[in-house]
Amino acid sequence: MELIYEKSVKGRRGVRLPKADVPRAAALPENLQRREAAGLPEVSELDVVRHFTNLSRRNFSVDTNFYPLGSCTMKYNAKVLENAANLFGQYHPMTALLPGGETSCQGSLAMLHELGELLAEITGMDEVTTQPLAGAHGEMTGIMLIAAYHRAKGNRKKYVVVPDSSHGTNPASAAMVGYEIITIPTAPYGDMDLDAFKTAMNGEVAAVMMTCPNTLGLFNPHIKEICDIAHEHDALMYYDGANLNAILGKVRPGDVGFDVIHVNLHKTFGTPHGGGGPGSGPVGVKKALIPFLPMPRIIKAADGGIALETDNPRSIGRTATFYGNFGVMVRAYAYMIMLGKEGLIEVSEQAVLNANYIMSRLKSHYDLPFEQTCMHECVFSASRQLKHGVHAIDIAKYLIDRGYHPPTVYFPLIVKEAIMIEPTETESKQTMDAFIAVMKEAAEMAEKDPEALLRAPVTMPVTRLDETKAAREQNVCHAGW
Amino acid sequence: MSYCPNTPDDIREMLAAIGVAGVEDLFSPVPEELRAKSFNLPEGMSEFELFQRMRLLAEKNTQNLAGFIGGGYYDHCIPAVVDHLSGRAEFYTAYTPYQPECSQGTLQALFEYQTAICRLTGMEVSNASLYDGGTALAEAAMMALRVTGRNRLVIDGGVNPFYREIVRTYLANLEVEIVEVSPQQGITSRPALTAALSDQTAAVILQNPNFFGSLDDIGDLAEEAQAKGALLIASVYPISLGMVKSPGEMGADIVVGDGQSLGNPLSFGGPSFGFIATTKKYIRNLPGRIVGETVDRNGKRGFVLTLQAREQHIKRHKATSNICSNQSLCALRGLIFLASMGKEGFAELAKLNYDKAEYAKEVLGAIRGVSVLNVATTFNEFTLALPKDAAGVVEGLLREGIAAGVPAGLYYPEMDHCLVVTVTEKRTRQEIGALAKQLEGALWS
Incomplete structure (x- = not known):
């Protein structure tokens, strides 16, 4: 997708400002004057609306996807x-x-x-x-x-x-x-x-x-x-x-x-x-x-x-x-x-129930380095999948193709190939069952068709990105204006 | 109401799958003696009752105070698109873009934001935002200490008093010497600053326009600091950059500021965002997240979080900062604001602020006994010397429903007769006239 700067057309205007109801003041002293206006985009209001609406569609979010990002508590955000x-x-x-x-x-x-x-x-x-x-x-x-x-x-x-x-x-x-x-x-x-x-x-x-x-x-x-x-x-x-x-x-x-x-x-x-x-x-x-x-x-x-x-x-x-x-x-x-005393207690009870449910349903397919009752999140390891050349990140990328925001991976640092899942209390059993099925599918694919996991994601606007190039080139500001 | 969707049947099945009898069993790792001794909270309510409760609370605020107060937060117009677009759930309910393939929306927006900040400030690199203007200044100060390996800071007294306090608080435990230089007639004193500068100075910290509203071409101060091996840190008011020479052009090494005036509501002081920009050679010393451009496996352009080896989740205690969550959504609002204003619109906005403030300065300065303190050019804030204690005047006018300005004496005890007045594009000629009338009344009736 083009950058907003690449959509710029000289002379195009967006928002209209309040009236100048006072006399124009004298110009700033020369040494304080900006010589050239900052290179902001020259776009219409509709350009802005389309650009950011389309950008937003390139995001997963809680309102659109299950987002079990461990340690971040991605619960539903009530609209009221x-x-x-x-x-x-x-x-x-x-x-x-x-x-x-x-x-x-x-x-x-x-x-x-x-x-x-x-x-x-x-x-x-x-x-x-x-x-x-x-x-x-x-x-x-x-x-x-x-x-x-x-x-x-x-x-x-x-x-x-x-x-x-x-x-x-x-x-x-x-x-x-x-x-x-x-x-x-x-x-x-x-x-x-x-x-x-x-x-x-x-x-x-x-x-x-x-x-x-x-x-x-x-x-x-x-x-x-x-x-x-x-x-x-x-x-x-x-x-x-x-x-x-x-x-x-x-x-x-x-x-x-x-x-x-x-x-x-x-x-x-x-x-x-x-x-x-x-x-x-x-x-x-x-x-x-x-x-x-x-x-x-x-x-x-x-x-x-x-x-x-x-x-x-x-x-x-x-x-x-x-x-x-x-x-x-x-x-x-x-x-x-709004939640009050009972509601807040229910939050923790259901958060812990959901996490233990996912833990118990997935432990047959993923290594669980610390097998005991967990609280609001559980941490698996993809070490079993690694034997087939599949890393935690590959499973994460496959989940993206299946419409799930991946769990937190590689944290905590003390667990090799960590996959940290925090469902939160606002997810239903049905949502989690569907997620569990895809996680099991990924584990099975790691054995039968690891290549497919290494290719993922293939359904997003971009495939896997070259992070080394980004760090080397340090291109953090669009050139050319 | 707790937004927990599981039915009693779901819960039964889940407990069976786990192999426990009840939810309480899942809390068995918590020893009995550690259980909560109290949890005395009110009963919950529906969203309809909640809304009524919140409305009653909000109504305890006096509404529609005509605002001539600034002091770091400014009452500017916010185009409707800012709320609508930043409120899109895909931006709003996402988190940090750790998984770039399904976060290109946030990542590209932040890249565009960084670009906007670089272009406004005249600098080469920007991060993806910090908390606010004051904490950004403290981070910049710490960055300068790291870059230079020195332990002395010179900070101009014209820097927002809250920002100076934040810098002092951040550095209180780090054996750093902070020298404050008193401004003269509302502007940086060259001789005092020169005297404070030494070859142990890590940075000279200035604000432009400063707390009194004065604009300064700080190019000579940047050269002087750099000649001693110190960095020049400039805290700037972004709206002024629509017409004032950029801090990059003036030679600053690090530029910071608060992004509230770029499309973020006053919201009783937060959230807004802090910005920080610098030159390429210091990029690895920047705090916080940075988005970089790269390509995917097919050579297609995409964006990722980059240089993460500076950050706390990798480097832990050796990180450049402890910051994790920043103010992404507020930075996005800033970007949408700037894109809506556009190149010409943003310059026009700055001019409008300047024109209205110049008009107000003339009208208010003409009141008997009142004079303008600033000898320098001002942007949209200026300082009046009143014939009376400014705090009393402000208190009186506040009762009449007008916030006339910030009494400088609150933060500069020797300036108890001075009033810092802010005029943005939202204030009309009529409101300025009303302020003049009321101020005159407060002084002379």
Whole structure:
């Protein structure tokens, strides 16, 4: 398909602007003038509409395809959330910071405050900041809070401990805050090796970052013990909330002993993923960390109204320009109050049921490196298929031809030829049965006709793409204007 | 209501296939003593009841405040096509394009977005978006520290105070020295900046137009920084690039900004997107995702995520950034906005902003006792010196339903009489006249 720039015709115009109802001002001084207009496309409105409509048709999405991308929780995004969010559309964030401005945006502030309270109850934390703009941003904010906490006690410490099964963002976030990383291997039983963990712990460890259930979809039965050991060394426990969809109403990280948590609203609380964002990653903390929360902090004032606290010298400062991805948070808030207590519990129960169903139906055809009851996702290995020269990626590409977005492949890194499947609670048995049948078909083809899998996909606008060429040539901007 | 479709029969069959008696058995890996101690949430509701609830909440906001406030977020027109096209479910409910063959829509759009950012800023390479303007500036600062191996930053006081705070927060644990240079008369002070610059400076950070609205040809500052081996980071307001010389032409090494004004609603501060662009030689130091052009097995053009070896899911703690989810959909909105405006339309939009602000500056500056602080040219924001404390004036006018501007004293205590006023293409001559009348009333009645 042509690029929008290749559809450009000199002199063609799209949108019409508001009238110039004021006199034309003098030109800018010469040294500030742009000599040549930026090379934006010159297209009509219909050109724009056709172009982007046709581009959109080259995507798989939750609304068009089963999308069991493990670790991403690609659940259905309820349409009413869009209607609800539109009610809050055009409101300037600076209004709240003007003198006397808080009174004019009590609706928006109250929503943020209530969202924080709901998340605190769901996760067992004492207070939540809505400022972080995505999961990884929440992790970084959380680790900054932990650094501030330790520094206030005299030593910010040196290390952050992560299991080798963790999301890559965990060590990357800790490194952004200046910590060195200690990586703990996974034991044969599928959880962080407890002995290795005990050996690694020392007084210079600031935090331990855990995902529970972990990226293998397994709930760590030793999680309480891990929290206790960390606390004995005056290290804080960080909970990566990426997999929260598995435990709503069942487990609260705060009850278990975690001190800091981020929640990916775009995963657990049903907001659309937008082709890679915007997300939202509010962070919850226990009491001891509240003094360090980012500013502005959204608080309940003495008169019952919602106010912004902007002058706390102990705060880590500001991690985003305003109050977080408000538009995402409105949707998540609406989702939470619509589902309510029973609905949210059902989410986790059905998510776990669906994942175990797929696991039990596919284990005859694919290796299951850690065979035990899983939570919201299950991780297979294509090692059996590899004997026939078929990799996980080949199975993924075949699924595309059959109309399924592939599961996550090659993650977690600790499983060879990993295939990580997260169906979510919003998929039916019938959808999963059809998917299971195609997965079995792929396994059979790996034995009988591996070549066919290596050719896939053949039904898409493009066949497999040359990633090496892309990395070598680094053509990231269209030339020629 | 939980959107779970399985019927009791489905559930029975699934449990049988798994070989357990009930769903609760699947939670057996969770020890009893770790079960939730509380889950005190309200009862759920239908979507109809939800909509009513949300409407009541939204109505607690005072609507239709005539807006002359900016400070990083701007009230611009958004063509209807932006909502309609970005709202297409195939874009909206997809995720990161890890599987390129079934994600060419998102990938090509992001490639086109990167191209638009390069052309606006006059730079060679752009990533596929960051979170927002402030965090993009912090990422740029960290990038400069990596590139130069130095640990000192010089940041101009005219950079948005929130952005400066974000940079300080991001770097608080990294043993970096940050030197802030105070602006003079609303513009970067050359002597102060020269004095702050040393051969240990990783980057000089400027904003153009700056917080007070002043435009500056920063070419000389870029040369001066580069002569000392430092990078020049420019934070820019994208709409101004319709008529102002691009930061690339001025010699910047890294350009960042907030994309809210490109087709993203004010939405109480988010989501928008941050952009970052640089020169080819620094591409491997860029944070976040980058889309690259390539070919498929038949030689047909296609697009993929590229240079992923910089990123956290491969490099873990050695990655250039921890960023994973970015603001793809908002970047897509930016692209659709720019395509709708087009080459001529975008230049016209910038001129319209400039003309209206110049008019407002003249009208407001003519009020008795009021003067314009900026000695430099301004774009669509300018700073007035009032004969009274600006915070009190703003508070009073807010009660009358008009957001007159941002009191500079909130962030620059010595400037308590100054008011930063923003005028976009959406403000009419009549609204500007009304603001002048009300401001005059607030000052003199």
